[in-house]
Amino acid sequence: xxxxxxxxxxxxxxxxxxxxxxxxxxxxxxxxxxxxxxxxxxxxxxxxxxxxxxxxxxxxxxxxxxxxxxxxxxxxxxxxxxxxxxxxxxxxxxxxxxxxxxxxxxxxxxxxxxxxxxxxxxxxxxxxxxxxxxxxxxxxxxxxxxxxxxxxxxxxxxxxxxxxxx
Amino acid sequence: xxxxxxxxxxxxxxxxxxxxxxxxxxxxxxxxxxxxxxxxxxxxxxxxxxxxxxxxxxxxxxxxxxxxxxxxxxxxxxxxxxxxxxxxxxxxxxxxxxxxxxxxxxxxxxxxxxxxxxxxxxxxxxxxxxxxxxxxxxxxxxxxxxxxxxxxxxxxxxxxxxxxxxxxxxxxxxxxxxxxxxxxxxxxxxxxxxxxxxxxxxxxxxxxxxxxxxxxxxxx
Numbered sequence: 001x002x003x004x005x006x007x008x009x010x011x012x013x014x015x016x017x018x019x020x021x022x023x024x025x026x027x028x029x030x031x032x033x034x035x036x037x038x039x040x041x042x043x044x045x046x047x048x049x050x051x052x053x054x055x056x057x058x059x060x061x062x063x064x065x066x067x068x069x070x071x072x073x074x075x076x077x078x079x080x081x082x083x084x085x086x087x088x089x090x091x092x093x094x095x096x097x098x099x100x101x102x103x104x105x106x107x108x109x110x111x112x113x114x115x116x117x118x119x120x121x122x123x124x125x126x127x128x129x130x131x132x133x134x135x136x137x138x139x140x141x142x143x144x145x146x147x148x149x150x151x152x153x154x155x156x157x158x159x160x161x162x163x164x165x166x
Numbered sequence: 167x168x169x170x171x172x173x174x175x176x177x178x179x180x181x182x183x184x185x186x187x188x189x190x191x192x193x194x195x196x197x198x199x200x201x202x203x204x205x206x207x208x209x210x211x212x213x214x215x216x217x218x219x220x221x222x223x224x225x226x227x228x229x230x231x232x233x234x235x236x237x238x239x240x241x242x243x244x245x246x247x248x249x250x251x252x253x254x255x256x257x258x259x260x261x262x263x264x265x266x267x268x269x270x271x272x273x274x275x276x277x278x279x280x281x282x283x284x285x286x287x288x289x290x291x292x293x294x295x296x297x298x299x300x301x302x303x304x305x306x307x308x309x310x311x312x313x314x315x316x317x318x319x320x321x322x323x324x325x326x327x328x329x330x331x332x333x334x335x336x337x338x339x340x341x342x343x344x345x346x347x348x349x350x351x352x353x354x355x356x357x358x359x360x361x362x363x364x365x366x367x368x369x370x371x372x373x374x375x376x377x378x379x380x381x382x383x384x385x386x
Contacts, residue, residue, distance in 0.1 A: 007192040012185070019185040020178045029186045033195050040199030045266065048242055101177040120171060121178035152170050 001052075003043045007036055010056055017057060020121050021064050021114060023106055031067060035059040057122070058132045065110050104151055112147035115140055240267060245316055246298060251369065252308035254328045264324065269315045271324040272378040282327070282381035287374040290322055297371045309369050323374045327381075 014035065018028035038059050039046055046052050105113055111133070118129045126144070130137045237255040240263040241248045247267055251260070257273040264271040274282065298312040311326075318324065 004192060004196065007195065011188055011191055015188050015191075016182040016185040020181045023181060025184050025186045029188055029191065032188065033191055033198075036192065036195035037198045037202060040196055041202055042266075044239070045242070101173050102181065105174075105177070116174060117178060120174045121182065148170055148174075151174070 001047065003040055003047070006047070006052060006056075007039070010053055011036075013053075014056060014060055017117070017122065018060050018064065021061070021117050023102065027067075031060060031063045035063045038063075054128075054132065061114055061118075061132060065114065101151065108147050108150060109143075112143045112150075115143040116147050119144055238263070240264060242267065243312075245314060247313045247315060249311040249313060249326075250308055251311070251326075260326070267315065269313065269318065269324055270322070271326060272374070273326045274381045275328045276381065276383060280383045280385055283384045286381065287323070287325065287378040288376065290319070290373040290375045292317055292319065292322065293371065293373045296322075296324065296373050311371055313371075318373065319375075321376050323376065323378045325370075325372045325374050325378055327370050327372075 011032070014032045015028055018031045018035075019025050022028050022031065035056065039056055046055050049055055105116070108116070114133065115129055118124045118132065119126070124132070126137050126140045129140045133140065237251070237253040238260045239248075239250040239252075240260070241250075247264075247269065249260070249264070254275040257275050260273045261271050264273075272287075276282065295317040296314055298314055299310075313324065
C-alpha cells in the first residue's frame with residue numbers, strides 16, 4: 001500500500017483518536033498532520049511493519065505527549081468551569097455527568113489520559129498499550145488505576161455534595 | 167450512570183464525534199514530508215562533502231540502479247537487514263537509516279584514488295556472522311548486502327567503504343586483508359573462518375570494535 005492510500009484510510013480514525021486524546025479538535029488536526037509528516041518520511045520502513053496502523057497511532061500518541069511537554073500545556077480545567085457544568089440547569093443529570101467527566105479528564109496527567117483513551121476508546125489490551133507507549137505493562141496498569149481512582153474520587157465527592165445540597 | 171468506566175467510554179465516544187474532517191490533511195502532510203526529505207538530503211550531501219573536504223561534484227554517481235533517485239535502500243527482512251547501494255552517495259543518510267534500524271555504522275565513500283589513513287580502526291572477528299551475503303551482481307545494478315544486526319556486539323560498528331579489496335594487494339583503506347572475496351558472483355559468507363572483512367569488487371564491509379574515527383583521506 002502506498003502512503004497516500006494508507007493515510008487516506010487511516011485519517012478519520014487518527015483524527016478521532018487524537019480528538020479524544022487531546023479533547024481539542026484543532027489541536028488534534030495539528031497533531032495528526034505532524035504525525036503524518038513523520039510517517040511519510042519513514043514510510044519505506046513503516047510500510048513493511050506488521051501493523052502500520054498501530055505504528056501510526058504510536059506516532060500520534062508521541063506527538064501528543066511531546067507537544068504537551070514542549071508547550072508545557074496542560075488541559076487544566078478551571079474550577080469555575082466544573083462548577084458551571086455541575087450546576088448547569090439546562091442539562092439533565094446524565095449529560096452533566098458526561099460533560100463533567102470530559103472536563104475532569106483534562107486534569108489527569110498526559111500519560112494517564114493516554115492510557116485511559118487507549119484502553120477505553122481504542123480498546124487495546126494493556127500489553128499493546130505498553131508496547132505503544134514503550135513502557136511496562138505494570139506502568140500501564142498503574143496509570144490506568146491512578147487515573148480511574150482520581151476520576152472516581154471527584155465524581156463520588158461531587159455526587160455526595162449534590163445529594164447533600166438536595 | 168454509576169460505572170466510571172462506562173462513563174469514560176461514553177465520554178470518549180462523544181468527543182470522537184467532534185473530530186475534524188481534515189480535508190487537505192494528507193496532501194499537506196505529503197508536501198511537508200517531501201520538503202523535509204529534500205532538506206535532509208541536502209544537509210547530508212553538504213555534510214559528507216564537508217567531511218571529505220571535497221567539492222560536491224566528486225560525489226557524482228558511480229553506479230546506477232534503483233529508481234534513479236535513491237542512493238540506497240535499507241529493508242528489514244525478519245532478523246536481517248538488506249542494504250542496497252545504488253550509488254556511492256549520501257553516506258550520512260545510509261548511516262542514519264542503519265541507526266534507525268539499531269545498527270551503529272560508519273559509511274565512507276572515498277574519492278577515486280584515495281583511501282583512509284592506516285591504521286583506521288580495530289577490526290572485530292564478527293564480520294562473517296554479521297554480513298550474511300554481499301552481492302555485487304552487476305555494477306550497473308549496485309550492491310546488495312545482507313546484515314544480521316543481532317550478531318553485532320554492543321559497541322561494534324559496522325563499516326561500509328567503497329574499496330576494492332583484492333587479496334593480492336595490501337589492505338586497502340585500512341581494512342585488513344579479507345578472508346572472503348567475491349568477484350561478480352554472489353554467495354553466503356562462511357563465518358567459520360572468522361573473516362575480518364567481507365568484500366566484493368568495489369565495496370567492503372567490516373565490523374569494528376568500538377567507535378570508528380573519521381577517515382583521513384590519503385592517496386591510495
